Every structure is written in C-alpha cells, then in structure tokens.
Amino acid sequence: MIRRDFIRQAGALTGGLLLQSQMLAAFTEIAPSDSVFNVGVIGCGDRGKGIMHTLKELDGKFRVTAICDPLDFRLKEAEAEAAPFKPAAYKDYRKVLDDKSVSAVVIAVPLNLHYQIAADALRAGKHVYLEKTMTYNTAQAIELVAVSKKYPKLTLQVGHQYRYTPLYFRVKQIIDDGYLGKVTQIDCRWDRNWNWKRAVPDPSLERKVNWRMYKEYSGGLPAELLSHQIDFINWAFNTQPDEVLGAGGVDFYKDGREVFDNVQAVLRYSREGMIGNFGATCANAHDGYMFRLKGSKGMISLLMNEGFYYPEKETRKELDLVDGVTGATKIQMSKDGGIPLLKEPLKDGTWYALNDFYKSIREGGLPASNVFTGAKTAICVDMANQAMYQNSIQTWKPSYNLS
Structure with missing residues (x-):
C-alpha cells in the first residue's frame, strides 16, 4: 500500500472502519x-x-x-x-x-x-x-x-x-483493505479444561445425551468448535485449503469416549501462501478461544467479542505519521500495543444470524452463511477428521467445488 493511500485510509482504522453497505x-x-x-x-x-x-x-x-x-x-x-x-x-x-x-x-x-x-x-x-x-x-x-x-x-x-457479527465483518474489511499486508500464518485454538460431558438422568441415555463423544454421531472438536474459525478463513479470504494434515488422540479423558479430546489440524492454502493451525484440547483452559491472523504489515488477535490490531514496526511508523499529518486524535493502544477494533458492545452472534435468517425468508436471496459456504466448511472439517483418524494427508478435490 503506497503512503498516500495509507494516509487516506487511516481515518477508517483510527476512527472506526467505515462498513460497506x-x-x-x-x-x-x-x-x-x-x-x-x-x-x-x-x-x-x-x-x-x-x-x-x-x-x-x-x-x-x-x-x-x-x-x-x-x-x-x-x-x-x-x-x-x-x-x-x-x-x-x-x-x-x-x-x-x-x-x-x-x-x-x-x-x-x-x-x-x-x-x-x-x-x-x-x-x-x-x-x-x-x-x-x-x-x-x-x-x-x-x-x-x-x-x-x-x-x-x-x-x-x-x-x-x-459471518454476521460486526467484529468479524470489521476484520474481513481490514484484510480486504490491506492493513495486514501479506498474511502467511493463522493460529487458532479453542481450549477448555472440562470433560465436555452433560449430566445424564439415566445411564441408558448416555449416548443420546453425550452424542458428541461418539464417532457414530459426532465430528468431535473440529466440527463442534474449530469449524467456526475454519469457516471464517474460508469467507475472509474466499478460499479453501489444498491440503489438510492432522493429529489427535484420547489423551486425557479415559472415560469411554471415541472422539479425540486433543486435536491439531494444519491446513495449507497454497494459492494465498498461508498455513492455518487449528487446535483444541479438553485438558487446559489457559488460551481458551484464540484466533490470530499474522501478516507482513500487522496482526489481528481476536477473542469472542473483542479484537485488536497489532501493527508491525514500519506500519506503526506510518500510523504515527498519519496522525501527525491529519491532526487526528492519537491512536489509543492497549498496554501491549494493540489497537481496539470495535468499541461498541456486541450482542450474541446468534442474534445477528437469526435477524439475517428473517431477512432472507422475507426478501429472498442467499444468507451470508448458506448451503454453499456451509458445504465448503463441512468438507474442510471432514478432511481434518479423516487426516487425524487415518494419519494421512487429505487433498481438496475438484468435485468439492459446489457453488
């Protein structure tokens, strides 16, 4: 991004990104x-x-x-x-x-x-x-x-x-506007220190209540948790992985479950030159939900309802220069140098999604998360599970291109 464009666009970053209609x-x-x-x-x-x-x-x-x-x-x-x-x-x-x-x-x-x-x-x-x-x-x-x-x-x-929350729309716009530069690494986690089981009123209902534990019914941690982050990358970069590697095991909870309680998938996006690391464990909650997109100009770090932009050294100099030239309010940064992406409070993501469901029913047209995007993410999740269970490398096939 040349300097005059960076100066022109900086107001969007410092004052709140202008959202497309x-x-x-x-x-x-x-x-x-x-x-x-x-x-x-x-x-x-x-x-x-x-x-x-x-x-x-x-x-x-x-x-x-x-x-x-x-x-x-x-x-x-x-x-x-x-x-x-x-x-x-x-x-x-x-x-x-x-x-x-x-x-x-x-x-x-x-x-x-x-x-x-x-x-x-x-x-x-x-x-x-x-x-x-x-x-x-x-x-x-x-x-x-x-x-x-x-x-x-x-x-x-x-x-x-x-796909519906203001925060994640803003992240997509930051990517589109070039503030991250060339993105090469994506690091995602969704960790917890919990056995992931529900109370069962009768032992005969174990598999019906705790279906997430059993391969017959469940896609495990990749389907239930990591699919959200995989789906966002598909959307934000209009892409899908060429190759998927994975590893996992029932490494902590020896309670009869069949799906892994500890997983790591590596998704290679060759066209974009990106590597996505998607992991989850049920045995340590320190990182919780973590989502980081690392580019040559900066990094975005996301939690559930807040996010921060961390400019690289040279990018920070340009941002400081922009403030001096435009007379804009000094960029507010967190203690560790991050710029908050959104200040207004957010509702739960389901609220935004159901509003769009209503709109799609009433007005027609595809919702943002539709059968085509849903299929792409479901295929990615299946590839990750197959890579883990078969100890193999899964590749994207032309037959998976459905839109």
Whole structure:
C-alpha cells in the first residue's frame, strides 16, 4: 500500500472502519413488519433451547409453535423455555414438517442427523436454520447442496454466526483493505479444561445425551468448535485449503469416549501462501478461544467479542505519521500495543444470524452463511477428521467445488 493511500485510509482504522453497505445490512435490525414466521425447533438440547431464547428477543419476527425432541425431559425443559409461546410438542420431527402452519424450522440435533432432517424439511417446503457443522461428512454436504438447488425459493442458513457479527465483518474489511499486508500464518485454538460431558438422568441415555463423544454421531472438536474459525478463513479470504494434515488422540479423558479430546489440524492454502493451525484440547483452559491472523504489515488477535490490531514496526511508523499529518486524535493502544477494533458492545452472534435468517425468508436471496459456504466448511472439517483418524494427508478435490 503506497503512503498516500495509507494516509487516506487511516481515518477508517483510527476512527472506526467505515462498513460497506452489505456488511451493515447484515447485522442491522430489520424494520418492524407484519410478517411473523411460525417456527418449529427440532432438537431441544442446550443449543436448541438457546436459539429459542434468542428467537424471543427478535421483536416478534418469529413465533415458536412446535418443538421436537425424542427425550421427554428435554421437551419439558423446552416447553418452559418457549413461554409465553405454547408450542405443540412432538417426538418425531416429521410431525413438525407435516404442520402446514410452520414456515421454518431450526435444526439443532446430533450432527449425523443434520442432512436427513434438513433435506426432508426442504422437501416439505420449510425454510431451514441448520446448526453447524452443516453435515456429518463430505458426501452429505454435496448431496444437501443438490437438494437445496431444487428449492431456490427456500432459505437454508447454516449456524456459523461469526459471518454476521460486526467484529468479524470489521476484520474481513481490514484484510480486504490491506492493513495486514501479506498474511502467511493463522493460529487458532479453542481450549477448555472440562470433560465436555452433560449430566445424564439415566445411564441408558448416555449416548443420546453425550452424542458428541461418539464417532457414530459426532465430528468431535473440529466440527463442534474449530469449524467456526475454519469457516471464517474460508469467507475472509474466499478460499479453501489444498491440503489438510492432522493429529489427535484420547489423551486425557479415559472415560469411554471415541472422539479425540486433543486435536491439531494444519491446513495449507497454497494459492494465498498461508498455513492455518487449528487446535483444541479438553485438558487446559489457559488460551481458551484464540484466533490470530499474522501478516507482513500487522496482526489481528481476536477473542469472542473483542479484537485488536497489532501493527508491525514500519506500519506503526506510518500510523504515527498519519496522525501527525491529519491532526487526528492519537491512536489509543492497549498496554501491549494493540489497537481496539470495535468499541461498541456486541450482542450474541446468534442474534445477528437469526435477524439475517428473517431477512432472507422475507426478501429472498442467499444468507451470508448458506448451503454453499456451509458445504465448503463441512468438507474442510471432514478432511481434518479423516487426516487425524487415518494419519494421512487429505487433498481438496475438484468435485468439492459446489457453488
């Protein structure tokens, strides 16, 4: 970036980046409308109940009229969460799809069920909000894209909510505007010191409640956690990895689980000249959520709801020069030299995502996280898992290009 361009753009960095119109629209509340959509929530575990709670915060855009879960205690919890709505309760998701008054469904079930229920919902004429990761494996991702193409007037949105938050839009704009320079390294972690298990009211329900622990149902840590960061890199750089390497093991919790509690994946983006390191452990929480993008001009460090830009030495000199020339307020930096990316408080990412779901249903068009982007990330996650379980290098195939 030549100096005059850097000076011209610096006001955006120091005073708050000017958001492009499509970015702004993606996380601005839609004006009140007479359109209220009846929603059925399929899957009433922690995530399903959390989405129900957020649906009630959206100023009458959605009404929960049906809930579904095969477990009685979850249905009871969901009925309490749905208040003041009084939804019909079902154990079979097909009963929700048969209800002609239901316009849209939220699907928050174990990963191995995502494809079948989403495909059946589209065939039943329902708009779909499908939790991440979109599908259990690559074959299902390809097939769900094919099914979705048959119903172009129906919205299928995938729950990678970072595509909707102001903070992550800002990071994408910083990348597009060249403030990072040439990005070569991406370091991501999502660590915890917890066994990742839920309490089970009856031992016979172990696999149904703790499905995340078992390969039959789950994509493990890459699907449940790291998929968010992998998806953001796909979006921010309009890319996907050429090669994926991985390692993992059940290294700490010897409790009968099948999915790894300690994983590391390395994704090589040859076109961009980038290496992405994506790791998670269940045995140490010090780093927690960590997301760093390292470029020749600076680095971005992200937490859940805040981020900082760390200019390189020469870039810092240019920023200081810009302040002197323009007379702008001195850049405020943190103790370790970072420039805050966003000052205004943020809502939960699901709030922004569900607003976009409403907009997509009402106005048409693809949501920011759609069947094509969801498929790309699901394939990346599957590649990472295959690399880990098979001790192999997985390569991106032409058949994975679905848009």
